[in-house]
Amino acid sequence: MHLSEILTHLGEERGQYYNAVSPPVIQTSNFTFSSLGEFRQAFTNELTHHIYSRGNNPTVAILRQKLAALEGAEDALVFASGMGAISAAILANVEAGGHVVCVESPYSWARALLRDYLPRFGVTTTFVDGREMANIGNAIRDNTTLLYLESPNSLTFELQDIRACAELARHRGITTILDNSYSSPVFQRPLSMGIDIVVHSGTKYLNGHSDVVMGVLCASKAIVLRIFEREYMTLGGILPPHDAALAIRGLRTLELRMHRSNESALKIARYLGGHPKVAKVLHPLLPSFPQYELATKQMEGAGGLFSIYLKADSLEKAEAFYNNLEHFLLAVSWGGHESLVLPSAAFYNIPGKADPAMPWNLVRLYIGLEDPDWLLEGLEKGLAHV
Numbered sequence: 001m002h003l004s005e006i007l008t009h010l011g012e013e014r015g016q017y018y019n020a021v022s023p024p025v026i027q028t029s030n031f032t033f034s035s036l037g038e039f040r041q042a043f044t045n046e047l048t049h050h051i052y053s054r055g056n057n058p059t060v061a062i063l064r065q066k067l068a069a070l071e072g073a074e075d076a077l078v079f080a081s082g083m084g085a086i087s088a089a090i091l092a093n094v095e096a097g098g099h100v101v102c103v104e105s106p107y108s109w110a111r112a113l114l115r116d117y118l119p120r121f122g123v124t125t126t127f128v129d130g131r132e133m134a135n136i137g138n139a140i141r142d143n144t145t146l147l148y149l150e151s152p153n154s155l156t157f158e159l160q161d162i163r164a165c166a167e168l169a170r171h172r173g174i175t176t177i178l179d180n181s182y183s184s185p186v187f188q189r190p191l192s193m194g195i196d197i198v199v200h201s202g203t204k205y206l207n208g209h210s211d212v213v214m215g216v217l218c219a220s221k222a223i224v225l226r227i228f229e230r231e232y233m234t235l236g237g238i239l240p241p242h243d244a245a246l247a248i249r250g251l252r253t254l255e256l257r258m259h260r261s262n263e264s265a266l267k268i269a270r271y272l273g274g275h276p277k278v279a280k281v282l283h284p285l286l287p288s289f290p291q292y293e294l295a296t297k298q299m300e301g302a303g304g305l306f307s308i309y310l311k312a313d314s315l316e317k318a319e320a321f322y323n324n325l326e327h328f329l330l331a332v333s334w335g336g337h338e339s340l341v342l343p344s345a346a347f348y349n350i351p352g353k354a355d356p357a358m359p360w361n362l363v364r365l366y367i368g369l370e371d372p373d374w375l376l377e378g379l380e381k382g383l384a385h386v
């Protein structure tokens with residue numbers, strides 16, 4: 001289906017609501033039936049019938065259809081946060097006494113779930129450098145049920161060979177989950193490469209306006225139904241209809257936003273690659289990136305996120321960069337309209353947060369929708385102090 005069809009029309013049955021162009025927010029907890037027979041019929045499938053909004057809500061259902069189509073999936077579920085989707089997908093595929101193989105630097109709270117939380121229930125995880133297929137193959141045990149991937153990750157952008165991972169896992173009867181937040185479905189479609197479940201922080205590009213926290217899970221009808229009946233209904237971390245309506249609005253411009261951020265980020269990353277105050281640029285689609293070839297094979301673009309290492313000889317010089325920078329906001333997250341910097345130095349010496357993968361001169365930049373030349377002016381204000 002054409003991207004334009006998905007973003008503009010799919011799932012929107014306008015005849016059902018006065019031919020309104022924008023879908024209504026069906027702000028209701030429950031739905032009524034005209035007969036016992038109808039009531040009974042609805043309970044044959046809570047995923048498709050309107051009974052109670054923890055299960056199915058018409059506004060949320062429009063969003064689900066669009067997200068599934070974007071990933072080329074049969075169905076999708078949306079959650080109250082990316083971690084809601086990630087934890088549901090992981091919990092659906094582990095069991096006591098079982099084992100997970102996960103890439104080394106996934107999103108920090110996904111790592112916390114696997115490393116710190118699931119051992120309480122008898123599930124252990126081996127973290128491996130997923131840039132080498134051999135590491136993944138060697139970590140798989142007889143009791144491995146799940147391979148958890150994030151390609152690229154959202155700080156240093158290590159990739160996995162998605163097709164090779166999917167094939168290896170399929171061969172061994174292991175389910176694969178891939179966090180596709182970095183690329184969005186506009187630039188990478190892991191299900192078409194053999195992955196079983198794609199998860200997203202919809203907070204980032206999919207909503208795209210820094211005003212909703214949400215999560216997405218895309219998979220086959222069978223997998224979605226199984227997760228709906230277990231993790232989705234029991235844990236109850238659902239997306240409210242009002243947030244779903246905001247996300248539908250955000251999706252209207254997904255393609256435009258992705259291309260704008262992608263082009264601006266490439267322009268700025270290339271410029272910074274030759275800058276005397278920048279030691280190194282990490283961007284998957286720059287030829288200097290160690291996995292550039294793999295990136296061009298499985299990604300059609302990179303969006304707005306990349307990192308730089310400042311050529312700063314002291315923490316004070318790095319601090320001066322942040323405190324003199326203009327036009328960027330100092331904040332976590334990314335994928336909205338606004339350009340951001342995430343300073344690794346913010347985690348410096350904080351117990352439990354400091355991470356060897358995040359030296360204090362590492363700066364993650366997110367390039368939003370502003371004019372890239374104006375953003376460069378703001379960056380130069382900071383770099384002049386390094």
Ligand SMILES: *Cc1c(COP(=O)(O)O)cnc(C)c1O
Nearest residue numbers: 081082083107154181201203214
């Ligand atoms: C933000 C993020 C998450 C978590 O999503 P929330 O919506 O914040 O729960 C997961 N994965 C990646 C790559 C992220 O950037």
